[in-house]
Amino acid sequence: MPIPPRNETSTASPSGISTITVDLDDRSYPIVINSGQTNATDPSGFATHFREALGDCTHAIIVQDTAIAASAGNAVADALGTDDTFGTDDTQGTAGQGNDDLRLSVIDVASGEPSKSTDRIAQLWNEMLDTAADRRSVVIAVGGGVIGDLAGFAAATFTRGLRLVQVPTTLLAMVDSSVGGKTGINLPGGKNLVGSFWQPHLVWIDTDFLKTLPEREYVSGLAEVIKYGVIEDAEFFDYLESNITAILDRAPEPTRHAIARSCESKARVVADDERETTGRRAILNYGHTFAHAIESTAGYGAFLHGEAVSIGMQMAAELSVRLGRCPAELLTRQTALLDAAGLPLRWKDADVEKMIAVMARDKKVAHGKLRFVLPDRIGNVELVGDVPADLVSAAIEACR
């Protein structure tokens, strides 16, 4: 049985749609979570929410993942194209709403991390110009994290900034990368080294898009969901313990609830520290310092991101127990929940020395000292500096 959202940023309608507001003054925006409403013709559909958030838009550019998200992109295009306010058939906008017709362009981007390159962004900028985009154009990113990051950075920079709508189609993107305004691309020398903080005007999360997501990817996304419970929402952790089976079955109601609570967590943290200046946003990196070292030493692609995060959370909890910062029960509960979700708990090939070397180069390291986000209880983490290297080694060892 679901528990109600713990604050008033979320409002649920009878149809199961809930809206969370990311509170950032004049950059505030709604996250609308629903199941199968993209094409709804009543006021619960995408077109209505798009019009509310982007009233004067006359040109939208759908940037979509060719392989995975084309059906989602088509759904979005259909929703906008057949809406009688935005018809592409020369229908004038509804009187009084001030909308001209909406012109739609579609740009395809190949799946996968290689698309987050300097070459691809340059090509995307030119493709956007080819659509005759101007400053009133809106970019709609439809796909997983790669598309959201790339299209988001293109939106941030084309004519010094276009409005952006995120339509995530993977669980990971729904609960993490589509919310919070981080956009960017990779350099050969490292990931996400170039980008902008650029908040969307709307995040549209339709859980129907998850129906075709491969099981391994879906499970991987659950690592970030469980993370929110550990870092700042103990009640949500309880909920996940009770409902993990239904969520694994992708039952609409608990899936929407899990996504909504995750987005609420992220929205709270982002509202406190939009541009990573106060340090609060660092708590989102729980498990991630280890995870990046796992991904880097295993070779990118060996683990899905969420899988590495799951093992990384286990290492972080092991470390926290060793530092006497949290009871062993926390580790027990986290282990059980990650395991129930089907996530990996250990990496038998972990190379302790190599992982520590990678962590020492991590951009979150201050002056060469190892820092970790560590839990003291379910629902609270702290940034801990100056951690002895031998305990870090022991924590990694414990997860081999």
Place this chain on the structure above:
Amino acid sequence: MPIPPRNETSTASPSGISTITVDLDDRSYPIVINSGQTNATDPSGFATHFREALGDCTHAIIVQDTAIAASAGNAVADALGTDDTFGTDDTQGTAGQGNDDLRLSVIDVASGEPSKSTDRIAQLWNEMLDTAADRRSVVIAVGGGVIGDLAGFAAATFTRGLRLVQVPTTLLAMVDSSVGGKTGINLPGGKNLVGSFWQPHLVWIDTDFLKTLPEREYVSGLAEVIKYGVIEDAEFFDYLESNITAILDRAPEPTRHAIARSCESKARVVADDERETTGRRAILNYGHTFAHAIESTAGYGAFLHGEAVSIGMQMAAELSVRLGRCPAELLTRQTALLDAAGLPLRWKDADVEKMIAVMARDKKVAHGKLRFVLPDRIGNVELVGDVPADLVSAAIEACR
């Protein structure tokens, strides 16, 4: 005889240094205008102002124009390298100021518009990574508008944003592009189509850097200086009429004053409309709609930007007179001042039809209607829409 600045954003010290504040809440920053103080060892030098604006900086990347600004870049590097707070010789920072040593990197960029390309920005990002830049690094752009725009965009986007110092070395960059936060690059399809609004933390204007600027470039920069008088500072226009000869001689005091008043004008406009959302910033485009059409139809490079702006201001004033929006005396005074500055007043090869076709494609055109920034008196302009094409033609004809 100089008149005092008309508001309190400018403070002049006995040494002739004046500081103007660009008032943008938490993005406010000083513009420091001086003559030959870059290397000063007393508190009037660059190092002091840098330390005040960027106290915790431990790594600065000088991005400089190879051909033109290397001597200025060297002066900046010397100023930081020999300052006893920032010494690169392992001297610790002055107690209580919290500064570590400052590490300096230098990146050379070729002169000229072709450097504002997607290829060059990708290379620059990689070069910055090669310097081991991190989020606390500071970019110092030393050069003309091309370097400021390119290095500024790199600063805006590397690790989602580094702090930026602008050290303009051309008159045009001093009075225009270094102030206000516009950064960007070109696409093959058009100029400045990609970029960010990214405010610097400090603009350092040393008029000594102008000593080696070619006469034609210096005069070109005066077009933008005179523009500020027309658009929003009648008193400054008077001053320029009285002091244009001394300014042409590059006498330090009147040159500093002309730059300071120009920067004050720009700072006021930018403070009202940082991101071009209210429309106020459009007044900075006085003469520019015509100028872009001149540059585009003449082929980029035939005119320097300021030369095209000078002719464009004449066309705009001719248009305003024809529309009955301003007295002929305005045109007479503007003509006399531009002429006294050595700027061109007409373009005998202007192709009226081609120019109007270019203007119809300009991004400042709303729904295909020609809009112009037009003066009604010296010191005030308005954005005027729906201008009859035949009067535009006549205004161009009048300047052939």
